[in-house]
Amino acid sequence: MAKNCHNDYKMKFSGDEEFPDLSLHNNHMAKVLTKDIYNKLRGKSTPSGFTVDDIIQTGVDNPGHPFIMTVGCVAGDEESYEVFKDLLDPIISDRHSGYKPTDKHRTDLNFENLKGGDDLDPAYVLSSRVRTGRSIKGFTLPPHNSRGERRTIEKLSIEALATLSGEFKGKYFPLNGMTDQEQDQLINDHFLFDKPVSTLLTCAGMARDWPDARGIWHNDAKTFLVWVNEEDHLRVISMQQGGNMKEVFRRFCTGLLKIEETFKKHNHGFMWNEHLGYVLTCPSNLGTGLRGGVHVKLPKLSTHAKFGEILGRLRLQKRGTGGVDTASVGGVFDISNADRLGSSEVDQVQMVVDGVKLMVAMEKKLEKSESIDDMIPAQK
């Protein structure tokens, strides 16, 4: 349902009077947004009624995050990226290493193209995981969608997932209908997503009507799961203990392609275009939307003076083991690819596999008090 187009009323005020105060801000939106851009865009809206103020609200409300440079804006629908390209293109370029409005993005979900990845040392690599997001064409995105849309997305997702078989056969757990026992189990498995408390999400309107039409689907083996209606329509996750990223990626690609097939049969493809790849709520997830990573023990390497530089050169990023908003605990880090747009799924997982292998080797050297200076990689 069309959201309030408060816009028309706001146009009585000048752009200057409406322009947000970004003097204390440090996010991509604040770096890019100028009064000129704002004036140009403030009179526009997407067909479903999303406006530039809606796009930037989360960035205005959240001046900066201590661990990570946030994007500071979200899309409300597929058209947002077109209607507000004057704002979003520079942000995309800034966030995705200079990606130009004319660049094309490559999709490669052929897991056989991945080399290696089945030999990461499980003494160091505790778990492996690949996730991405998908948006269903014809619906607005979580910051904007109505209860009716969200419920329809859930319904379609349940139908699609119910057709999966073999290693992918599984069950849906609606957040609303869960028993206490089911909830406890899902929390113990590290599957259950919590009600969003991060203000990055709540200020963007993604927590509205919680927990209506939210849920989790997972296969019987608990190695493949789908989140419905959290930050994106769908988040698809493949994970397992240990370091066999090759297997995780195989399952990821196979399952994802099966799901896409089913949605297409019902005339609901995924949002995708050859410039931006897969279209998701946050501009940081455009392209592959893929975050492939491991939980890995690097107590010595992580305190090495060159740790940050090594990560940068390998095009990897570190997070705490609680997710994007958290700090590391006990020398265990979540290491994943930094890139999403401009390289394919295979490229990105390859970087993780090769990079983590190298860092584990470095860790072993440091354990023996040997130098790692000759192992420092060139910039990828």
Add this chain to the structure above:
Amino acid sequence: MATQFTRMLAGRNTAVVLASLGAGTLATGYLLTDSTAAAERRMLYPPSADFPDLRKHNNCMAASLTPAIYAHLRDKTTPNNWTLNQSIQTGVDNPGHPFIKTVGMVAGDEETYEVFSEIFDPVIKDRHNGYDPRTMKHPTDLDSSKITSGVFDERYVLSSRVRTGRSIRGLSLPPACSRAERREVERVAVMALSGLKGDLAGRYYSLGDMNEREQQQLIDEHFLFDKPVSPLLMSAGMARDWPDARGIWHNNQKNFLIWINEEDHTRIISMEKGGNMKRVFERFCRGLKQVEQLIHERGWEFMWNERLGYILTCPSNLGTGLRAGVHVRLPNLSKDPRFSKILENLRLQKRGTGGVDTAATGDTFDISNNDRLGKSEVELVQLVVDGVNYLIDCEKRLERGQDIKIPTPLAQFRR
């Protein structure tokens, strides 16, 4: 005062005229502007598809909203494009509060109460003890000289406070306002306040210009509103763009304060340590009248009509918007099982000393009036005065080992 406002209605807004016409007027809303996209979506998603799941909910909105009402109202908007979905979002997101039954909906502008009266009227009735906006009129009385026995025993009453809110007609309310509107509210209020003199003279402190230490000090002194963390406020969109155009004005003695752009355009507060509620209310009325005069001089007026009194963001604050209260020590009475019933019959409520969302700690309670609408300011303050005196009397009796009585319940509306 009432007639002054009705006379000043010269055309800010046609719907405002509609709103003030009172009972019997069929004030209709404006339908969503019909683009093809919007029409398509309405067909794809009938109101039944969007009706919220309120099965686990316990707030006034959830108690009154039916699928039929929702269906009538979903596609309407106020002249500023505010919708029902936006009004109820906070009630959908917050199923229930442990200490207080919440209203679960807010107004985005003055016209909300008219355009969506089909849901607001029953909620108002529910919240305000059966007050019927279609048939009843709300009395306004700010003559503080009428208060009697308004000085409490300071061995029990630690502080006294009266607050209300005022909204500036023609500008959207905090859930809906744009940054420019919010800044305009700040400008109008601050300009007017700079005209206060004598014991009311003071200055403005913009939240953005304050440092952490200044802020925390004002919060600790119970002057400043906290950073918005309450999910009730945040789900209603009132924390957007924080701290832009928010601030606090206070006089030099720090006993007369105005909050700008928190939950309402303005909150006016008179307070002081000790038990002299009469003086607190006298200053409250005097200050309020002067502020009204000062904004009139600049061509502005407050949102008010004779059905609903002063128009504020939350329906619970309609009418007088007045909460008169004390921080009072009641170590014996608070442990007595009859405490709640006594409060109920006196039409008083208890809160923690940190404000509406908090629990009481120790023996000190915030005791204030329950009612806002259907009784005048003078009536409500007198009710608090009489009630608190009664509570102190009970406390003293219990101290001496004497028994106490539950008072007969007070009447709800003046007849």
